[in-house]
Amino acid sequence: MKKNKLLIASALSVSLLGAVAIPSAIFADSDVTDSANIPTTATQDAGTTTTSDHVITPQSVGNSFNFTVGGSATAPGSFEVPKGFGHVKLRIRNYANAPVDFTVQHNDSGKVYVDGQTVRKNSETVWRSTDAGISDGLRSGRYTIQFRGGTNKVNVEIWGVAGSLPSDAK
Structure with a gap:
């Protein structure tokens, strides 16, 4: 009887682990880093404008x-x-x-x-x-x-x- 309880508890643990691990694997980000995934910070004086670097210039209006x-x-x-x-x-x-x-x-x-x-x-x-x-x-x-x-x-x-x-x- 103890073996059955242990077997059921083990099977339940594996099922729960799978229920958590599979969605985590599906939605996880790639560990591979390339230049597109590296966050960058752009700073610019609010009084200057640019045309090609896609920086949003804040204005105090x-x-x-x-x-x-x-x-x-x-x-x-x-x-x-x-x-x-x-x-x-x-x-x-x-x-x-x-x-x-x-x-x-x-x-x-x-x-x-x-x-x-x-x-x-x-x-x-x-x-x-x-x-x-x-x-x-x-x-x-x-x-x-x-x-x-x-x-x-x-x-x-x-x-x-x-x-x-x-x-x-x-």
């Missing part, structure tokens, strides 16, 4: 926005620049059949960063803080962007981004 302004000859919009993200890019599309002028002003200080820049009719313009010679970036806070169409109604769409590096506004 604090705020992006998109809105439409229009309906009258003078129309305001607003956006915010978070602290530390003063490098700004604005892309403005004028859908009207007449040119519009725009002004960008910091609400708290009253400082005007853009004064009367024109967007031609049915066209688009891009304004970058870096191109305007503002190397340290815009002040943080709320901004008003004012559009004027003269005697014509304004109809514009604004896309913008505020980043931590000058390259974020490119």
Whole structure:
């Protein structure tokens, strides 16, 4: 009787071992190492870009926005620049059949960063803080962007981004 119990226990142990070993062998990674299986770490300055090494370049973008302004000859919009993200890019599309002028002003200080820049009719313009010679970036806070169409109604769409590096506004 003891031999039967021992035989049954041994058979059960072998079965359980097989139930664990076979799936482990199926899902195990190869022990053979080649250059494709060796993990590598790539480091790169966030301000540089590459074209062939498939490195993802992180960008610190604090705020992006998109809105439409229009309906009258003078129309305001607003956006915010978070602290530390003063490098700004604005892309403005004028859908009207007449040119519009725009002004960008910091609400708290009253400082005007853009004064009367024109967007031609049915066209688009891009304004970058870096191109305007503002190397340290815009002040943080709320901004008003004012559009004027003269005697014509304004109809514009604004896309913008505020980043931590000058390259974020490119």
